[in-house]
Amino acid sequence: MNDKWQDKLRSRMESHEESAPEGLWESLEQQIVSEKTLFDYKTFENKVSKITNSKTTKPVIKKHRLWGIGIVAAAAAVILLFFVLNIPNNNQINEFLINDNQTTSELIDNSVSEIDETVKLPLEVTTQTTVSGIKIAKNNTIISDSKTSISKNKESVSKEIITKKSSIESSDEEYKEVVPKDSNQKENMIKEDLTDKQNIYRKNDQLLASSTGLNNQKKSRWQTNISMSNTSSGFSETYSGYGTFALEETVDRQYAFTSQYTRERAYTDVKHDQPITFGLTLRYNLNDRWSLTSGLTYSFLSSRLRSESSNYFYDDTQKLHYLGIPLNVAYTFWQNNKVLTYISAGGLVEKNIAGKLTSNYYIDNELEMATSKSVTSRQLQWSVNSAIGIEYRVSDLIGVYAEPGVVYYFNNSSELETIYKDRPANFNLRLGLRLNFNK
């Protein structure tokens, strides 16, 4: 094929000039002035440029940042709210318990004093047991039938106390009468009554104990976790031909760039670094076994890509920042004082809040061009995870935990090339600190 006409046409075009569009320089000048700082290359010794390429994405980033700040503020507010709501609750319970205690002890005191007045002999025993309250009389071998009739209900307990009072009074009379006969027997009878009383106290104490227990549990229901996790490893692959992280608009540039030269023997290396996630979460213990965890996570993803052929290549570096909200359910299957083991499952939704793609183009190992632009993904990144957790309680306040697990990231059909996309299923290890409130 004779290509002479092509050469001719090319050389004609080479020297051909068209008049530039009117007002081009003027609007160009405006942009140069408005982006003045971008053109200040006084410090360009390090050849990798820090050009913010697209002016239009700037406000978007700002918005994203604001969004990020908003999220953080919201999370902080939520955490604060939990604190605020939590403390008065406990106080109320404490108050209630104290009142309860007082009323019952008043009642008991009254009855005891009544006994006191009339019965001198067993007084020591009585006071001993009532004052100590929690102590169980040593000689309560005699268990009265009336004990069974003691209801757990407070009101009926009070009633019971009143009836007991009367019975004590009556027994007093009896005592008076029979004292000379057999003081020991009477003593026993009184003791019997006292034992009943004691039973009531004990019952009350149990009530107290159990409610205190509830109170304790309530106290530790909220826990906050600070965690860090990453996947078991990064991810890298090599494939032939050209690859890119870039969104569509830059793809063209890269293709155009590489296509200047032969496309043969080209290959692409992709390396995703281990994603790193930090979390600040709150754990709510529903009961001894079940708990819910939610909060805020921050993830950082970094990837590098290098497409290379014989004498030229380009490097892409992509850095992405995510904020996420997790929700996990955990089930404790074994625990002792120090160690707690549980399984956990849940989901995490993450939003890409910022990102940067830096591309360097090299020809003959010389940096030819460098671009840098913001990249973000609108799509939410959903994932599910499951883990086995082991927590060691350093003190009542602090526990450290490790949660090895698996995580699966759903494809969110974002244009961004991430480890989430290239390897959706991952092992990960979460390490963290768990703080118990109000303990």
Added chain:
Amino acid sequence: MLRDESRERELLQQIVGGDKNAMKTFYDIYSGYLTGVCSRYVSNKEDIKDILQESFLNIFKSIHNFKYRGIGSLKAWSARIVVNESLKHIKENEKMQLTSLPDWDLPDHNEILDSDLEDIPTSEILKMISSLPTGYRTVFNLFVFEGKSHKEIASILDIAENSSASQLHRAKSLLVKEIELYRINKNKNER
């Protein structure tokens, strides 16, 4: 004209240093040529202006990474950025019409193209090229002016290799038709 290599180097340094006057000088020297390059790919005047504006900004921003390799290297490098911006624009805004217009039974178009086109002003040829359907035009430009192979064009435009060849064939046929039409018109006007 800045034909002097050292002067061009100096100009480069000034642009890198953020000198607006140097940018204006660069603009004055190359805007005509780059407008021509852009006009081969895109015909709409407004679009051309947008593309060129984006291209110049791009050039000024990345010029510090440009490796000067003598006279002509800056021009070629700048043109490459304009071509890339133009391709980007085409991909974003125009459908790559790979429509097959009917195959005209044209004489071997190379003969006509090989005949001296001296009678046709370059701007007219440019107009003819830019009036070709997008697919034809893009392939023609990449093949003839950027010296790309069909294989390369195929991967740039994400089309099959043989369809790049057929697009070029049709582009040439259309161009020949345009040239003949131009000559007929010209003769008519002269008469």
